[in-house]
Amino acid sequence: MxxxxxxxxxxxxxxxVDDRVMQAMLPYFTDSFGNPHSASHALGWKSSDAVETARAVVASTVGALPEEVVFTSGATESNNQAMFGVMFGNTTPRNRVLVSAIEHKCVKESALFFGNKLGFVMEEIPVLSTGKIDLQAYQSMLSDDVLLVSIMAVNNEIGVIQDISCLSDLAHRAGALFHCDAAQALEAMDVDVADWGVDLLSLSAHKLYGPKGIGALYIDSSIQNNFPALIQGGGQQWGLRAGTLPTPLCVGFGVAASLIQSExxxxxxxxxxxxxxxxxxxxxxxxxxxxxxxxxxxxxxxxxxxxxxxxxxxxxxxxxxxxxxxxxxxxxxxxxxxxxxxxxxxxxxxxxxxxxxxxxxxxxxxxxxxxxxxxxxxxxxxxxx
Ligand SMILES: Cc1ncc(COP(=O)(O)O)c(C=O)c1O
The missing domain is CATH 3.90.1150.10 (Aspartate Aminotransferase, domain 1)
Known part of the structure; x- marks a missing residue:
């Protein structure tokens, strides 16, 4: 370009932003501007339909159910929500959180911040000179006091891809939850939350020829009951993330995701x-x-x-x-x-x-x-x- x-x-x-994404978004800035949470009129229904269609496409792109995908403002928020939700909702004696040494700052800093506030120790999993996780070190760090592991699928600086299925399997064997920052992943590879065995997965539309200001967090249905929302308010998105959804951005994310699926x-x-x-x-x-x-x-x-x-x-x-x-x-x-x-x-x-x-x-x-x-x-x- x-x-x-x-x-x-x-x-x-x-x-x-891909022009096809842009064209799909435009009507939702002008004629179809209704609040997607307005349940009592046609303009609201139209926006709500557009948002839910987009949610279904984003979900299917990563092999999830629509009700497992929560729209956020981007991967930074998704990563913060993942850290907060798991730590704040924890009811077990587990008190360690492992993140890889090459995670994006929004994973590292949120793990450290919420960890310090909520009584968890954040530890870094080392990587080899290839950028791949040091499996030996990782395995030695996993034990029954680890609550959460967070490892990105594709690194944003060196582009290295991790073997998420293997890493999540090891975490689960130790009884820990697994979060994956997949903000850079869909451009590089197919993503399937079931194949990867992840409990939480973060996405961002602006890495996918979609608009800035929108992302998503996949939250496996089995952990949603005990997953406090970082953003409180009017109970939108099943109480998992309050706030009026930006219909044009949701629509843009949906079209961007469908283009990744087909192309x-x-x-x-x-x-x-x-x-x-x-x-x-x-x-x-x-x-x-x-x-x-x-x-x-x-x-x-x-x-x-x-x-x-x-x-x-x-x-x-x-x-x-x-x-x-x-x-x-x-x-x-x-x-x-x-x-x-x-x-x-x-x-x-x-x-x-x-x-x-x-x-x-x-x-x-x-x-x-x-x-x-x-x-x-x-x-x-x-x-x-
Ligand atoms: C791996 C990774 N995680 C998270 C983010 C933050 O994403 P966003 O800009 O959507 O908040 C980025 C963006 O650079 C990223 O590359």
Whole structure:
């Protein structure tokens, strides 16, 4: 995708709204604006039908029942709700919560925050240099005092895919519940909550060519009775999440999910080809690089690479506005810090400063990949430290 003069290679950060999604949403901003919770008139019924249709599609996309899917404002809220619901609703003596070392901050921080407030100890499960969970360490951490395990399906920085069925099975054997942050998953693979054996699963529409501001939390029906809502109010969504639902956003999420169902696999194959082409072009241009994380088990459009000897921040600055991508660093309290994900897989501070995440998506094509590789190679030549 080109946005004015930019080649967009930051799809894991957010995706553009697909035009088919946009067209489906528009009437619900204007003519069909009724409150979906207004039970006494036709406009309300129309919105409610649209919301419930969308819920059914999102649910079927992950193999769930509609009544197991609660709309939220995004994966951040879903992850917070998962942590809060399990910890606040706990009636057992279990007091440990395990999250992987490479979880998104909204999992780590909410586990820590609610854990501190509610008397749980949060512990991090280490990963190997491939980015995969360290199974030996994980197994040794599991015992009958673990309440909840949270492990993401696809990492947002290095694109590594975890074996969720195996990990959830181990958690269940120890009697723990299993939550999976699947915000990045549907672009990369088919998701089925039953096959994966998860109790809770978080989704986000804006990673799927849907709108920002809407996500969902799958809550297995067997745990819903004892699952307090983070957002209290008018009892919408069976009391699991109060607040008037944004009909256009729900509709957009539903259409985005249905497009993934019908086009997902073809799209993933295309992404694999484009990613390989991008790396090949970089190599042909003489750029020295190393790919972070497992090469096989990964999101097909996600490439976190170390550009050897290059300062990634300076490179991306020099490429503005031509290329949109992300570096492996974040600005925390005014200090540039290397990403904890890269640190967790053993990347040194120095190498992390040379890492860029390029993420390709639905609207990336060969000409963009070729042009981007050329621009990057030119940039690297003038940026070598
Ligand atoms: C893995 C993962 N989890 C959670 C989130 C947060 O999602 P949202 O922006 O929908 O709150 C993101 C977004 O970057 C993500 O990549």
């Amino acid at each position: 080109r946005v004015e003069k930019s080649i967009y290679l930051d799809y894991q950060s957010t995706t553009p 997902g696999e073809a799209h993933r194959s295309a992404l694999r080809v484009l990613s390989d082409r991008f790396l090949e072009r970089l190599s042909n241009e003489g750029v020295g690089f190393r790919v972070n994380g497992d090469r096989q088990c990964r999101h097909p459009g996600s490439l976190s690479i170390e550009l050897i000897g290059v300062d990634a921040e300076s490179l991306l600055m020099s490429l503005q506005p031509k290329i949109c991508a992300s570096t492996g660093s974040a600005c925390n309290s005014g200090m540039i810090q290397s990403s904890y994900v890269l640190r967790a897989i053993g990347v040194s501070e120095e190498s992390a400063a040379s890492c860029v995440r390029f993420s390709l998506g639905r609207f990336t094509d060969e000409s963009q990949v070729d042009e981007a590789a050329k621009l990057i190679a030119d940039g690297v030549r003038s940026c070598l430290i």
